[in-house]
Amino acid sequence: MQIKTGVEQSVYALLMLNLLPADAVLPADVISDRLGASPSYFQKLLRKLAKANLITSVSGVKGGFKLKKSPEDITVYDVYLAIEGSKNIFTSDGIIHEVLELEKQEQSCLLSSMMTEAETALQQVFERETIASIAQKLEALHYIEEYSALKNSIFTKMVK
């Protein structure tokens, strides 16, 4: 019942891509190296992000990834959906029907309403935070020095 590490890694990947100048791309292994993630697995995450229209992929030599939407328009919830899929976080099996021996599908389960409520509560939290807002916080904190170091490091690795 923990959030997938893939979601967290993806957020950081997007933060890194956010540092790129326009039209530049970053190869996948550069990102996974920096994150300490397994390159082969990380590729799959990036493809999921691409499929969700959060990033664009450029194949071929000097290929890589870059943001497709502006960082303000990418919420953590978007990342969550891209990686985790759109299936509900909380679902009930509707055991109530069997317990009360009701006809199935006669009425949705009592817990279901609570589950969807919990889910929207989560959604609101995740939708409030965007790649842009997180990046902003990064710069605002004591990270300035390390942040620009990261930026430079990425610059040297990027292509085009």
Next chain:
Amino acid sequence: MQIKTGVEQSVYALLMLNLLPADAVLPADVISDRLGASPSYFQKLLRKLAKANLITSVSGVKGGFKLKKSPEDITVYDVYLAIEGSKNIFTSDGIIHEVLELEKQEQSCLLSSMMTEAETALQQVFERETIASIAQKLEALHYIEEYSALKNSIFTKMVK
């Protein structure tokens, strides 16, 4: 990332125990039968609930389980904690430290604050609903007929 079925089953178990008159107990297999759950596994759930002080166990012949606290004082969150454990739902690995090459533990991860925020949002939803409030909704709906049938069925199985 779905809620464990054990939590849902436990809630229904507590709802059934809530139908018992004072001082009566219900054997575990009666409950698991009604829920269609595996008896041996369900025993473990009940023991977790007992350890969390939500229900009392009476061992020996004519033994069984009954609520320990009043249904108003048992929230879904209590059940959640009892079954799922008190570990955090959402945790971040703090990859940010490695990405920025910071000293570890220098500063808590940016995502952590969002995670705890999401968690408290969940917690609030789960804490609002109690066994009593769910039971009340059950009676209020079209379930009345089936509900009393369930009640009678439990009466015949209970001991003491």
Next chain:
DNA sequence: GTACTTTTACTCGGATACCGTCTGTCCGAGTAATTATGG
């Protein structure tokens, strides 16, 4: 120097294996009510 081919460095996508957690099963031990036994 231009057109063509080959190499190279990437992404794309599927097949597959690993591993941790949740689910489920089994068994021995403890406990208390009931029943059986002995005097």
Next chain:
DNA sequence: CCATAATTACTCGGACAGACGGTATCCGAGTAAAAGTAC
């Protein structure tokens, strides 16, 4: 009839097997830039 022992019906708690989903690895295919080649 009373005290004691054996049986019975439960919970308790650990050990362990199975199922499932997230993580991770590998491989072949596609793609586009770069490098090599021919004329």
